[in-house]
Amino acid sequence: MSNRTWFVTFATGILLLALLPNVVDGYMLGVMRDALIFGLFAASLDFFWGRTGILCFGHACFFGLGGYVMAIVSMMPDLAQQTLFGLVAAVAASALLAAVIGYFMFFGGVRGSYFTIVTLALAVIAQQVAVSWSDVTGGDTGLLGVPPLAFGALDLSGDIASYAAVAVILVVCLLGLRLVSVGPWGKVLTAIGDNEMRAAALGYNAAQRLTLTFTLSAAIAGLAGALYVAMAGLVAPDLIGLLLSTEVVVWVAIGGRGTLIGPVVGAVLVQRAQQEISSYNPSLWPLIIGCIFVLIVFLLPDGILSIAQRLRGVLPGRTR
Amino acid sequence: MLTVSGLKSGYGALPVLHGVDLAISAGEVVGLLGRNGAGKTTLLRTLGGALVAQAGTIRIDGRDVSRSRTYMRARAGIAHVPQGRGIFGRLTVEENLEVGTRAAGKIDVKRLLDEAYAHFPILRDRRRQMAGTFSGGQQQMLAIARALCGQPKALLLDEPSEGIQPNIVQEIGELVPRLARERGIAVLLVEQNLDLALHASGRCIVMDKGLIVHAAETSAFRNEELLAQFLAL
Structure with a gap:
């Protein structure tokens, strides 16, 4: 996606985000807010997967x-600035875990489908730990009563305030990830994704770059997780397991890998569709999302964001 | 500039190089000849760091890089242009060259790119084009230009004429010795195209079964008997 197209899409997205509170009620705003958090999560996966071509199947x-x-x-109980410390600790913990995993995997030469399989196993382990270590994690029930976002006197628990906070964080993160992606760092990542041996032969410490990128990706996933928990008021094992890890891969693939915006759109659309369809018939959803995924992979391998580009190509009078 | 002694290497338990000794001075182009399976590409891959040396030393400008990882060898001054070129198809021509400047350290990227464009004007004309859409010959030029952007001390070229139209092969044959001379680069040129190898190199060495079996000035290789003896031509 060219820079111009990306920024036009990005600006359109910001406009839609800004207009949304005027056209939907408080409940729907909350639904959209949660969908946007998952969109941020999807963008974090896309930042790593989209650039390097290495799929993490345990991003949850x-x-x-x-x-x-x-x-x-x-x-x-006695902590001041709970939200601030909570967010910092959440981001740091996720980054640290990714740095440790990334270090051993990337410096150990684990790549491609082997990396995918190992990270898939990590998701299973993480969920098992979350269920079994009940003293800390609350077991199957999880932890209830997580306080909403608040920075000192600034209370972000209201519908519009929490929506706005999430929207601003999403926009800032997307912009930051885009700038990194198209800057020198992103070009080197693309080079590593294309041919890691060649990138190393040009003087790049590929394992170090992959580890740092994976760490940044995980830090943003951790931020998204922290935001979601603060908004939902609870945390449970289904937020750390294999199912969510699979869903986020589907959101990125449907939205368009490597675009950052596409995965956000994919996450929002899929979740809205899931909620609508499940309200009619809960057992129908897995069948439908499976079929959509297969269709997208075959018909739109670059995701739904590529529809506009394809249309431009076939419209009369347009050269591209 | 590039000195190799007693180099042994291979693929797992399969030894390929059995003790290679080699020295190339700054500004010199050495042609590396040999039949298929003689170990030419393995030697280049071992020098570049893609394969681990099992024994022996590799020195670049006096610095021992035998145990260094690939990226450290690149920063030390070894540039390897492999068979198949290895250009980054998802990057533009200019981005490929920019990525190639890392080994040169923190210096003026624009100047390096301008120097590369001076040698390969077609790359300047197509600098915004995705490298994956290039023809084989253009990709080879880009791969050599990208290697030059790292300001290497030693350039390892693995069959640059492979799958390339004759006029570009000729262009490369004239460019390589000029680059070596002007920039003081030690060039090791692996080539099956004997005309190119003899045209570009000042000295040639012959490998067979993982050893260097003959070395002489290029002029000596214009002898039919010698070619028949070492290359079965």
């Missing part, structure tokens, strides 16, 4: 860890 580990750490820290 970092989302869930951020959520659990946020819940534990912000529920400490």
Whole structure:
């Protein structure tokens, strides 16, 4: 996606986000807010997967860890600035976990489908730990009563305030990730994704770059997890497991890998569709999302954001 | 500039190089000849760091890089242009060159790019084009230009004529010795195209079964008997 197209899409997205509170009620605003948080989570996966071509199939580990750490820290009774410390701790914990995993995997030469399989196993382990370590995590029930976002006197628990906070964080993160993606760092990542051996032969410490990128990606996933938990008021094992790890891969693939905005759109659309369809018939949803995924992979491998580009190509009078 | 002694290497338990000794001075182009399977590409891959040396030393400008990782060898001054070129297809021509400047350290990227464009004007004309859409010959030029952007001390070229139209092969044959001379680069040129190898190199060495079996000035290789003996031509 060219820079111009990306920024036009981005600006349109900001406009839609700004207009949304005027056209929907408080409940729907809350639904959209949660969908946007998952959109941020999807963008974090896309930042790594889209640039390097290496798929992490356990990204919910970092989302869930951020959520659990946020819940534990912000529920400490005598802590001032619970939200701030909770967010910082959540981001740091997810980043640290990714740095450790990334270090051993990337410096150990684990790549491609092997990385995917190992991270898939990590998601299973993480969920098992979340269920079994009930003294800390609350077991199957999880932790209830997580306080909403508040920075001193600034209370962000209202519908519009929490929506606005999430929207601003999403916009800032997307912009930051885009700038990194198209800057020198992103070009080197693309080069590593294309041919890692060649990138190393040009003087790049590929393992170090992959580890740092994976860490940044996980930090943002942790931030998304922390935000979600603060908004929902609870954290449970389904936020750290394999199912969510799979869903986020589907959101990115449907939205358009490597675009950052596409995964946000994918996450929002899929979740809205899931809620609508499940309200009619809960058992129908897995079938439908499976079919959509297969269709997208075959018909729109670059995701739904590529529809506009394809249309431009076939419209009469347009050269591209 | 590039000195190799007693180099042994291979693929897992399969030894390929059995003790290679080699020295190339700054500004010199050495042609590396040999039949298929002689170990030419393995030697280049071992020098570049893609394969681990099992024994022996590799020195670049006096610095021992035998145990260094690939990226450290690149920063030390070894540039390897492999068979198949290895250009980054998802980046533009200019981005490929920018990425290639890392080994040169923190210096003026624009100047390096301008120098590369001076040698390969077609790359300047197509600098915004995605490198993956280039033809084989253009990709080879880009791969050499990208290697030059790292300001290497030693340039390892693995069959640059492979799958390339004759006029570009000729262009490369004239460019390589000029680059070596002007920039003081030690060039090791692996080539099956004997005309190119003899045209570009000042000295040639022949490998067979993982060893260097003959070395002589290029003029000596214009002898049919010698070619028949070492290359079965």
